[in-house]
Amino acid sequence: MFRTLQQLAATAAMERFVLLANHVIASEDAAVRRLAPHAGRSVRVELTGWPSLLPALPSMVFGVTRAGLLEWSADDAPPAADLELRIDASRPAQLLMDAASGRRPPVEVSGDAALAADVSWLMDNLRWDIQDDLARVIGDGPARELGRIGKMAANGLRESIAMLARAPERWRRRDGAHPAGADQPSAR
DSSP states (O other): OHHHHHHHHHHHHHHHHHHHHHHHHHTOHHHHHHHGGGTTOEEEEEEETOOTTSOOOOOOEEEEOTTSOEEEOSSOOOSSOSEEEEEEOSSHHHHHHHHHTTOOOOEEEEEOHHHHHHHHHHHHHOOOOHHHHHHHHHOHHHHHHHHHHHHHHHHHHHHHHHHHHHHHHHHHHHTTOOOTTOOOOOOO
């Protein structure tokens, strides 16, 4: 039963991700123009090093539609995609923070060069303008304020994750294990 719930949640998450991706793509005419010529082609995204303690991810194969948008190939994923992207996901929290801050993760690419160039352009140039979407619903002033608060929260979260990432190194130093060549701390 747990596995069924997990699969339902993963499916729902992927469907929402595709809706969001298509919303961002559709908001930029240049993005749609770049993807439309690749209609019928597929892109497989593989997250390598995914921690085994976390739930397994669903298949991440996306087809390009005639409209220049994406559709998720849930169960009928083709055995070979036209473009394959491999992303190191051994540190999922860092990967999410990088994505949220607009930093592109290192990606191994293989397959169709023209599709790869256009997908690379999308990764480099498309960003979700949350504040603009909020302004359509609640107005410019409140959206600006929520955007400011969101940026402060994101910066705080980013700093917390960075501090947690450095914690093992600091703990080793406290236990007396010092990196090679580092000066020994003075006695207090």
